[in-house]
Amino acid sequence: MTQIALTIAGSDSGGGAGIQADLKTFALHCVHGTSALTCVTAQNTLGVTQVEAMTVSMVKAQIEAVGSDFTVNSVKTGMLLHGEIIEGVAESINKFGFSKLVVDPVMVSRAGVQLIDDDAIALLTKLLIPQAAIVTPNRYEAEILSGLTINTIEEVKQAAVAIYERLGAKVVLVKGGGLLNSHRGTDIWYDGTELKILSEKAIETSNTHGTGCTLSAAICANLALEQDLWSSVIAAKKYVTAALKNFLNIGAGNGPVGHFFPLIKKI
Numbered sequence: 001m002t003q004i005a006l007t008i009a010g011s012d013s014g015g016g017a018g019i020q021a022d023l024k025t026f027a028l029h030c031v032h033g034t035s036a037l038t039c040v041t042a043q044n045t046l047g048v049t050q051v052e053a054m055t056v057s058m059v060k061a062q063i064e065a066v067g068s069d070f071t072v073n074s075v076k077t078g079m080l081l082h083g084e085i086i087e088g089v090a091e092s093i094n095k096f097g098f099s100k101l102v103v104d105p106v107m108v109s110r111a112g113v114q115l116i117d118d119d120a121i122a123l124l125t126k127l128l129i130p131q132a133a134i135v136t137p138n139r140y141e142a143e144i145l146s147g148l149t150i151n152t153i154e155e156v157k158q159a160a161v162a163i164y165e166r167l168g169a170k171v172v173l174v175k176g177g178g179l180l181n182s183h184r185g186t187d188i189w190y191d192g193t194e195l196k197i198l199s200e201k202a203i204e205t206s207n208t209h210g211t212g213c214t215l216s217a218a219i220c221a222n223l224a225l226e227q228d229l230w231s232s233v234i235a236a237k238k239y240v241t242a243a244l245k246n247f248l249n250i251g252a253g254n255g256p257v258g259h260f261f262p263l264i265k266k267i
């Protein structure tokens, strides 16, 4: 049977993050990828130079087109840009009752640049995070969502608990790529009962563009394949780590992870 996943996210013209990263990740998991584009970014390995939003009606029409024709097994959200889009997306998600929902609360890039406005952050926390099966903030997003400063693993754990308690998330996975040196491969899971550490050795590279999108898309793909949430996260962590090890040294800035590493012919 063909499993189907939907990504609701922005386009990255450089192909490293956003919709492009999500669809590649779905394909490498043998999951049919569908998409609802929220915005278009002019972006490369050096950064974002321009952003344009899709209209709310077009975002909703894309979700409607996919949801009314296919059995969608899982959904992820990425860059949602502004409050009206978030309201529209939340409405459509409710309409179709998508329950295997991964919310990657894309707000701040690894470089610390805010990617959505303040109203959007408030609506994301109110309308989408409580509906998510799992929310996957990076270090900076976890600081905003928890109201805490994060430097150490202990502080990552405190933030994960605070986000769970303050926002009603079912599971929180705080990603550690923005931490210092040896902690960059360490993520913290909190499900209201247990704090779990997912740790991989930090990979020495600046070609990390798209790690967050890739991790959340891989979780979404594994959920579509009917794995449970914890197994989905473990497998996704393995996929993003391998993709990072196979980074693409392209462009003048921070290159993307290598999504298609399993297909590369060994000489």
Ligand SMILES: Nc1ncnc2c1ncn2[C@@H]1O[C@H](COP(=O)(O)OP(=O)(O)O)[C@@H](O)[C@H]1O
Pocket: 109, 110, 137, 138, 139, 175, 176, 177, 178, 184, 185, 186, 187, 200, 201, 202, 203, 204, 205, 208, 210, 211, 212, 213, 215, 237, 240, 241, 244
């Ligand atoms: N240098 C690195 N070495 C190993 N793992 C990393 C590295 N950078 C990021 N990761 C992993 O990539 C995933 C995405 O995390 P992160 O980069 O923090 O997200 P985002 O792209 O949203 O900022 C996490 O599992 C994190 O541990």
Ligand SMILES: Cc1ncc(COP(=O)(O)OP(=O)(O)O)c(N)n1
Pocket: 009, 010, 011, 012, 017, 018, 019, 041, 043, 078, 079, 106, 108, 109, 110, 111, 208, 209, 210, 211, 212, 213, 214
């Ligand atoms: C269109 C678009 N969506 C999301 C991001 C952020 O990508 P992410 O993988 O979360 O983070 P980086 O590791 O690339 O900072 C983006 N840049 N563009």
